[in-house]
Amino acid sequence: MAGRPVKRVVIAGGGTAGWCVAAMLAKAVGPLVTITLVESDDIGTVGVGESTIPTARRFHDLLGIEEREFVRATQASFKLGISFENWTRDGESYFHSFGTVGRRTWVADFQHMWLEARAMGVAGDIAEYSLETQAALAMKFAAGGDAGLNYAYHLDATAYGQFLRRFAQPLGVERIEGKIRSVKLDPESGDIAALAMEDGSPVEGDLFIDCTGFRGLLIEQALHTGYEDWTHWLGTDRALAVQTEATGPARPYTRAMAHQAGWQWQIPLQHRVGNGLVYASNHLSDDAALALLTQRLDGAMLTDPRLIRYVSGTRRKSWNRNCVAIGLSSGFVEPLESTSIHLIMIAVTRLAQLFPFDGVNDALRDRYNDLSRRELEAIRDFIVLHYHLNNRQGERFWDACRTMDIPESLAARIALFRDSATAYQANDELFRVDSWVQVMLGQGLVPQGRHGLGRMIGKERLAGSLNGLADGIRNHVARLPEHQQFLDRFASVPVAA
Numbered sequence: 145m146a147g148r149p150v151k152r153v154v155i156a157g158g159g160t161a162g163w164c165v166a167a168m169l170a171k172a173v174g175p176l177v178t179i180t181l182v183e184s185d186d187i188g189t190v191g192v193g194e195s196t197i198p199t200a201r202r203f204h205d206l207l208g209i210e211e212r213e214f215v216r217a218t219q220a221s222f223k224l225g226i227s228f229e230n231w232t233r234d235g236e237s238y239f240h241s242f243g244t245v246g247r248r249t250w251v252a253d254f255q256h257m258w259l260e261a262r263a264m265g266v267a268g269d270i271a272e273y274s275l276e277t278q279a280a281l282a283m284k285f286a287a288g289g290d291a292g293l294n295y296a297y298h299l300d301a302t303a304y305g306q307f308l309r310r311f312a313q314p315l316g317v318e319r320i321e322g323k324i325r326s327v328k329l330d331p332e333s334g335d336i337a338a339l340a341m342e343d344g345s346p347v348e349g350d351l352f353i354d355c356t357g358f359r360g361l362l363i364e365q366a367l368h369t370g371y372e373d374w375t376h377w378l379g380t381d382r383a384l385a386v387q388t389e390a391t392g393p394a395r396p397y398t399r400a401m402a403h404q405a406g407w408q409w410q411i412p413l414q415h416r417v418g419n420g421l422v423y424a425s426n427h428l429s430d431d432a433a434l435a436l437l438t439q440r441l442d443g444a445m446l447t448d449p450r451l452i453r454y455v456s457g458t459r460r461k462s463w464n465r466n467c468v469a470i471g472l473s474s475g476f477v478e479p480l481e482s483t484s485i486h487l488i489m490i491a492v493t494r495l496a497q498l499f500p501f502d503g504v505n506d507a508l509r510d511r512y513n514d515l516s517r518r519e520l521e522a523i524r525d526f527i528v529l530h531y532h533l534n535n536r537q538g539e540r541f542w543d544a545c546r547t548m549d550i551p552e553s554l555a556a557r558i559a560l561f562r563d564s565a566t567a568y569q570a571n572d573e574l575f576r577v578d579s580w581v582q583v584m585l586g587q588g589l590v591p592q593g594r595h596g597l598g599r600m601i602g603k604e605r606l607a608g609s610l611n612g613l614a615d616g617i618r619n620h621v622a623r624l625p626e627h628q629q630f631l632d633r634f635a636s637v638p639v640a641a
């Protein structure tokens with residue numbers, strides 16, 4: 145049974161989630177509904193979340209956002225992937241790029257041939273066969289034309305919110321500044337009827353989007369939806385975030401550097417660097433974390449380090465009654481693979497596609513929740529993989545990660561790769577075979593078997609083909625400009641009126 149037709153959408157919260165939702169809904173369903181966004185300058189936003197994945201470009205395309213305008217407004221830089229440093233042991237590193245690795249055939253993915261060639265002694269490191277990895281490590285970048293790079297962005301989170309606000313308001317989104325004091329439920333249906341503001345005024349709606357961050361003011365505090373805690377798989381629960389001065393050209397990639405009880409991020413923007421120390425508070429005290437972060441920073445601090453607490457996990461339902469939680473209010477899988485902003489973008493795109501014009505009904509809600517849950521669980525598995533396959537022997541946090549029980553879905557994937565070098569991307573999954581392969585190999589998982597195609601091709605042809613691939617990539621990278629040089633030029637050209 146459907147509820148009443150949705151004519152008024154109310155978005156609670158104006159962080160990255162709130163304004164992404166406002167922008168997309170205004171664009172996709174705006175002509176048929178009114179959209180109101182409530183945010184509080186006093187409360188502010190979480191203020192982190194500056195590394196994205198390539199799906200952000202698709203989201204911007206859907207909105208019709210001009211790339212140069214976005215890059216200028218958000219002090220963005222370009223990102224080709226993530227450098228994972230010290231995850232197997234101190235001093236070792238690997239790169240998870242956004243590109244494809246090597247060339248697959250319809251019979252077998254590239255890693256099978258590469259493993260065969262490796263065993264025959266005619267293959268280089270797997271990274272030599274990825275254009276994005278080689279460009280990143282050479283600090284090169286270009287977008288468009290024949291550059292052929294798959295990329296994302298590093299962006300200033302606060303500036304991004306403001307940018308989306310400037311986009312959404314002219315499309316008719318009404319913004320109300322003020323604190324929400326309480327959430328009023330309809331006594332008959334139990335649905336949300338209105339937000340009560342501190343000044344006593346109500347903000348009534350038919351569909352409410354909870355973008356209030358970790359508080360989950362609507363989805364949890366009012367509707368008591370419940371939270372599934374994933375800390376037993378993802379044991380970090382705090383981050384110390386700080387901004388520093390840049391000490392050199394901006395790297396076209398995020399750095400994720402493991403330490404004794406977690407990891408550290410480094411995200412280069414045009415005007416500064418974002419840093420953070422992610423850690424498990426039962427293995428590292430806040431004071432020790434602060435000392436560790438300070439000692440590991442490259443540039444001078446521009447802000448005071450800020451402590452953020454979180455619990456990795458998910459709301460039992462993202463869409464409950466007439467409330468859809470998007471952003472941190474819907475849950476949080478820690479930031480290792482920069483997936484949260486993607487999850488916001490995909491959630492609101494999905495909501496636009498399943499929009500309950502004729503009223504909220506169980507079938508739409510179940511479909512939305514089902515799709516969201518499946519995507520999130522696959523992302524969770526991918527992140528747990530990094531922790532579980534570490535080789536940092538003798539450190540309590542990492543020893544526990546290595547020996548923990550992991551989700552069955554992940555155990556099956558690891559077994560498949562270990563036994564047969566086979567990786568896959570199921571429907572609705574974010575991470576492609578290339579991602580799984582780069583991280584599984586990078587984290588030191590050596591497959592014991594492989595497809596026979598490499599043997600059928602033979603040593604000589606394999607060697608020739610791999611050399612050709614690596615040479616092609618080297619020549620291509622040599623022709624690319626420096627990332628910093630490209631960025632300076634790209635960001636300095638005025639946007640056409």
Ligand SMILES: Cc1cc2nc3c(=O)[nH]c(=O)nc-3n(C[C@H](O)[C@H](O)[C@H](O)COP(=O)(O)OP(=O)(O)OC[C@H]3O[C@@H](n4cnc5c(N)ncnc54)[C@H](O)[C@@H]3O)c2cc1C
Nearest residue numbers: 157158159160161189190193195324356357471472484485
């Ligand atoms: C340590 C850390 C690192 C991260 N790094 C990344 C990353 O690299 N990449 C990535 O994709 N994601 C990252 N994320 C996630 C990312 O920060 C969030 O997904 C993103 O910022 C969205 O946050 P939000 O809008 O849901 O919440 P918030 O930014 O917290 O916004 C909440 C909004 O609700 C409003 N609000 C709350 N209560 C009230 C009230 N009572 N009345 C009125 N308004 C209210 C606030 O004012 C604010 O506008 C990271 C998160 C953490 C914790």
